[in-house]
Amino acid sequence: MEIRVLIADQERTFAEALAVRLGDEEDINVVRAVQVTTPGAWLTAGHPADVIVVDGDLPGAAADRLCAEISGGTGSTRVITLSASSEPERIVNAIRAGAAAWVRKDQSIEYLLQVIRGVARGETWLPATETGNVMRLLLQEQDRRQQNGRLLASLTPRERAVLTCLAEGSGRREAVASQLHLSINTVRTHLQNIMAKLGVHSALEAVALTRAGGPVLGEQPFSPETQQAQRPPCR
Amino acid sequence: MRLVLCDDNRILCEALASVLQAQDHRVLAITTRASEGVAAVSVHKPEACLLDVRLPDGSGMDAARAMRQECPDTKIVMFSGLSDPAVVSEARKAGVAGFLRKDQKPDSIVRAVEAVCAGGVAFDPAVSRAQGRRANGEYQQNLLGALTGRETEVLRRIAAGQGTRQMAREMGVTISTLRSYVKSVLTKLGAHSRLEAAAIASEGQHLSVV
Numbered sequence: 001m002e003i004r005v006l007i008a009d010q011e012r013t014f015a016e017a018l019a020v021r022l023g024d025e026e027d028i029n030v031v032r033a034v035q036v037t038t039p040g041a042w043l044t045a046g047h048p049a050d051v052i053v054v055d056g057d058l059p060g061a062a063a064d065r066l067c068a069e070i071s072g073g074t075g076s077t078r079v080i081t082l083s084a085s086s087e088p089e090r091i092v093n094a095i096r097a098g099a100a101a102w103v104r105k106d107q108s109i110e111y112l113l114q115v116i117r118g119v120a121r122g123e124t125w126l127p128a129t130e131t132g133n134v135m136r137l138l139l140q141e142q143d144r145r146q147q148n149g150r151l152l153a154s155l156t157p158r159e160r161a162v163l164t165c166l167a168e169g170s171g172r173r174e175a176v177a178s179q180l181h182l183s184i185n186t187v188r189t190h191l192q193n194i195m196a197k198l199g200v201h202s203a204l205e206a207v208a209l210t211r212a213g214g215p216v217l218g219e220q221p222f223s224p225e226t227q228q229a230q231r232p233p234c235r
Numbered sequence: 236m237r238l239v240l241c242d243d244n245r246i247l248c249e250a251l252a253s254v255l256q257a258q259d260h261r262v263l264a265i266t267t268r269a270s271e272g273v274a275a276v277s278v279h280k281p282e283a284c285l286l287d288v289r290l291p292d293g294s295g296m297d298a299a300r301a302m303r304q305e306c307p308d309t310k311i312v313m314f315s316g317l318s319d320p321a322v323v324s325e326a327r328k329a330g331v332a333g334f335l336r337k338d339q340k341p342d343s344i345v346r347a348v349e350a351v352c353a354g355g356v357a358f359d360p361a362v363s364r365a366q367g368r369r370a371n372g373e374y375q376q377n378l379l380g381a382l383t384g385r386e387t388e389v390l391r392r393i394a395a396g397q398g399t400r401q402m403a404r405e406m407g408v409t410i411s412t413l414r415s416y417v418k419s420v421l422t423k424l425g426a427h428s429r430l431e432a433a434a435i436a437s438e439g440q441h442l443s444v445v
Contacts (some may be wrong), residue, residue, distance in 0.1 A: 012337065012339065013338065013341055013344055014250070014338055017254050018247070018250045020254050020341060021254070066399045082246070102248075105243070105246050105247070106244065106246075106267050107245060109246055109249040109253075
């Protein structure tokens with residue numbers, strides 16, 4: 001079974017030399033090798049590929065955007081990110097965007113070939129030395145998300161409404177008060193209770209907690225009777 | 236050619252090695268660190284070393300200097316994604332024979348390294364242009380410094396607008412000898428035509444006798 005490979009890199013020499021080398025393999029057909037700084041799914045137009053090998057060190061996380069675009073599509077194309085680095089945070093971002101593999105550029109071509117064949121079979125390949133760190137990061141993030149979820153669940157519907165307003169950008173207490181038809185003092189009290197329950201020291205931190213890993217407030221389990229009455233419009 | 240490659244992108248090195256080997260050149264070592272590159276050059280004494288500007292354990296520039304020291308016969312061609320004129324200028328001072336950008340076709344890289352092994356210099360046109368914009372003309376001076384006395388005379392005559400026959404007659408050489416002088420002038424200057432060579436000569440303000 002022939003594997004169709006597309007190579008997209010910011011360095012033309014790299015893209016084309018790699019294309020020549022991969023072309024020596026009987027089971028690999030390089031359909032396109034292109035120098036590009038903002039790759040997108042358009043690269044595959046007229047050049048259908050099973051595997052895309054993309055430069056992970058493009059400016060502006062362009063490789064992650066390509067992964068998201070490709071994995072959000074209907075095709076079965078899979079993406080291998082090549083990078084000079086193997087920071088676990090970057091690998092996690094790539095996985096989240098839908099990358100099938102992360103390969104360091106200081107690996108050998110033999111290794112890259114293994115990854116290309118593996119990915120074409122549906123496997124996921126990460127640098128073995130970083131797999132532990134990547135999993136730990138993902139688990140920590142999941143824990144934080146759950147913990148934040150528990151904290152947010154301890155808020156009363158009214159407190160949640162105040163926090164929602166703040167999260168949606170009603171920075172000033174007066175604005176929150178007028179939107180929720182409360183007095184400024186009441187808003188202040190709610191906010192103090194919110195901060196105490198969440199264990200934070202400012203409204204900003206409280207809002208950050210709803211964003212950093214925490215589920216969106218709107219997705220909180222409201223009881224049916226409070227949902228209508230207590231979730232005020234906030235714009 | 237017998238070559239050593241040094242770039243932290245091993246995949247690039249191996250891919251280029253396969254392009255080079257397909258054209259009957261020999262890659263003696265692939266290295267991904269500056270220290271390994273210097274060691275490989277001093278062991279293998281290659282004709283040329285293709286050397287990345289940035290390496291994980293130090294600058295390619297320092298490696299180039301060390302290689303010049305260890306093995307002065309090895310021609311060094313720097314290889315970079317960028318072409319900052321200051322870096323190119325520093326590389327020239329370090330005594331490298333070429334500076335190529337990684338936006339070239341692999342075959343162009345091979346041709347450029349071949350030119351260097353043949354005694355020429357290989358500075359990527361984009362690199363040279365960036366360099367040419369530097370007002371001091373240091374670049375042209377260095378290029379012109381690589382010419383022999385006879386070649387300098389040929390260049391002076393080209394710049395003066397003389398034709399092949401006239402040059403051969405006045406210099407007392409055969410036409411084919413004269414042509415080979417012209418060819419090596421063009422190679423050393425990285426010029427594609429006599430006109431371009433003349434332009435480089437005048438930019439370098441080298442030819443007071445013109």
